[in-house]
Amino acid sequence: METLSQSKRRNLSFTTLDIVLMAMLATANAVMTFYLTYINKMLNSLGGPVATSTIVGVYMVYGLLAYYIIRKPGTAAITYGIGGAIQCFVGTTYGIASAIVAALCYIVVAEAVFALTRYKRWGMGMMMFAGGAMVPLWFVCAANMFGYTAWSWQVLAVTLVMRLLSGIVLCGVLTKMLGDMLQRSGLLRRFAIGRKEAEHAPTIH
């Protein structure tokens, strides 16, 4: 018989299934980024980098979604790590260096946020908070890398607010909705998100 601490450790280390899921999400993100380039271009010609800021949230969904499903410490590190690495081969218009730095920024914030709540809270509010929290760090880095710093502070402020909103809605809310939708399909039974449901199920009626 395995002891409690053993089983706990097993629960916290990543299974192959977890890793494959993370890889799949990272791939989906890469494909999405590839096709979003067109929308991005359109937005860009409408309102420059300020307009493209409206959809930055979408680019962060995959890691947060992985966290929401797997719920083990380190999920963001691996998912964004894979995501950043695969962008080295699929490519983004913003370049590999920025893809990697962005991934690092997301990792730091997401891991910190969930560690602070001790991986216990997964409600809508929490996801919105996480989505919003991931924005500023990368914004500061991006501003330096792409030279946004040259803009006036008003433009910078507007851009930051746009990005925050985008992070909260397009990343936080969307992740929660996607996760719950996938969970209903019944194919996530072997992940934490599915198990949580099973634990609560008897207490419902």
Add this chain to the structure above:
Amino acid sequence: MPRLSIKCTNLTYYYDDERGPALQGLDLSIPEGEWTAVIGPGGSGKSTLCQLLSGYLPRSGGGKREGGLELGGIDPATAEIAEIAERCGLVFQDPDAQLVQGTPQDEAAFGPENLRVPPPEIERRVEEALAAVNLEQRRHSPVRELSGGQRQRTAIAAVLALRPRIVVFDDASASLDPAAQGQFVQLCRKLHAEGRTLITASGRFDDAARSAERVIVLAGGRVLLDGPPQELLRKGRGLLAQLGLLPPWEGAAKAGPGLAAGPAVPAASAHMTPPGAAADSGSLLAVDRLSFAYAGAPLALHETSFAMKPGEWGIITGENGSGKTTLTRLLMGLLPVPIGAVFWQGQDMAGWRVRQRAAKIGYVFQQPEHQFVAHTVWDELIYGLGRKKGRGRELDSSERERAESLLLMAGLEGRRGASPYLLSQGEKKLLSIIAQFVHPKSLYILDEPTSGIDYGAADKILRLCREQAACGAAVLMITHDPALVEGEASFMLKLYRHKPAEYRRLASV
């Protein structure tokens, strides 16, 4: 080394859905080094047993296992990954489900790499494994560009390179051409001679089963017969025939044409296709010197011609990768068709859209999963039937009746609410076929409809074809066992190395 025998005690297994057990009270003991063939009709639990042995169930596939299972001292459900991988290698039934690395070479190297085999040794094993399945030439091709049979070979090679002491083949030769099936049996003999424990599962009493030391017949999740093949053939012939495990011509005869019948290399073109088939005005479908190459690859199909009249039944055969699927995908418009090569009642089909073709042609994919579109068996069956009114579909009584009778015939009436993906491989195949026959069409194209299913189910499919042909529809069928259909078909086209090698009119009934 510990003895690696397999021992099941009262082994019972339930899938996650709330149905009865898929396997029930299995008591088996297989000594090390024995070659055991597990046979049984579709849905009898063969794959379930194989996957339990490898630990895939219930580890990755979920479900609930009861009773004991022991594999040389370990229980595959709880053992460490290394312990299982070193003991037991499973070739899954569905090649697509197990190819994860991209090319045959990477696929074959993957297992040994995980088990920390030194690279030079891996290199040797990869070479040997690919040679054993005749795939050296495609060593670096992306897996998704391989034909169905080539993928199955890749899957076999990947497990061979692991060199496990217990080898489990779950219907691994279903989509192989006759020559390769012969080779497969040879390969099994060799593995057996090396002292490995060998388990081969299939839906028929095939050559592998005949060469095995012991045959276990499963039906409905229970062991029905168990014994040496000759003894079963002597004593249980009636039961075997009733289960559809024996070919129809063996009802009374001693031996039918072996699977490896016919020369692998056909004598070239004594009777080639009549050229100018398109000019034949009475034809329903005419193919005139059709050639095709995938992007950046040599010709996959070279100057192929034939014609079909209403009510005709044609067979296409040929080795793995000879272009059969490519040909039918072209006919269906899933690949771009050149102008002036394919005619429907004299009209060039080049510009037709797939949907337009689908109104006239029913198409069954080689891999049944590729054509599933609905979430339940029933929805899958009636997809596209009836007029859409709002969101619900309304079938008229004759359509409903036909759908019901087809469902009954396929033995799926109890599974109408299940997801098509959760059927056994043979059940999937049957579903994909009846879902086409439920629509009245002028031509049905079936890509290997009889591979990997028992003779009983194959017979049902042939009956459907017969019915349709009698009603004036044409049937075009790709198959690796022409012996099953030769008696009734009107012509046979054999492809060899992407070219038509032989065209034969058959005495149709």
Add this chain to the structure above:
Amino acid sequence: MIAYQKQQSHLHRIDPLSKLVLLFCIALLVMRLHSSLGQVLLLCTVACMARWAAGMPWKKQAKALAVVAGFAVPYFLVTLLTVPGGQVLAQWGPLRFTLEALDTAGSVTLRMFTVFLSSYVFMFTTDPRDMVVSLTLRLRIPYRFAFGLSMALTFLPLLQEEGRSISAAHQVRGQGKPDGIRGKLEWGRTFAAAVMHNSLRRIQQTAGAMEAKGFGAYPDRTFLRTAMPVGKGRIIAIMAVALTAGLWWYTQNVNL
């Protein structure tokens, strides 16, 4: 989607990690240089490197840069009009072009070109599988995680394939994309759900099949593919770092 091409150029023969160091050096310089002139010089250097060290024809480079142009031009205009400056070059009504703004706009736009081109060179010259091997053998990242990259790369064509095959299935079954916006939306929803469903199924199958072949059995594994020699790459990486540091110091302290 994957730009890698098997060739025998100098950069093709350098290990991925050294190339990444080089790439980051370029990115740092791009950040550091604020004048258009500096950016022009940098872009020229990268273009020459692409041509002669990576064997990428000029035409291919131009095509790659054309992709970014769609971003760069609006970006140029926005910066040109928003950055404050003193030396007015031209003025039409409220629109004012200043020299400073022009310089900044030129620099931020050229930056994008440089960043993209250097990344493209990396993609063009690096076999993804080498990256996986390097990550495990050189950076000592546990192979199970590094393999995430390899899996992601296999899924990439697979996802596209999956989409194509589902679409083909619907068409063969007599229902392609319907006309009308509502029909299209509904169809898109079904389609997306199907792709998602199939991907989840594939995740389970893949994970099971990999474990069946011993994936994760031990903390380490061997590779049939040998790691690329790093000798030359390391020298280049060190040189690049030194050069970058030098330039950085120069721009910071001598020529601001």
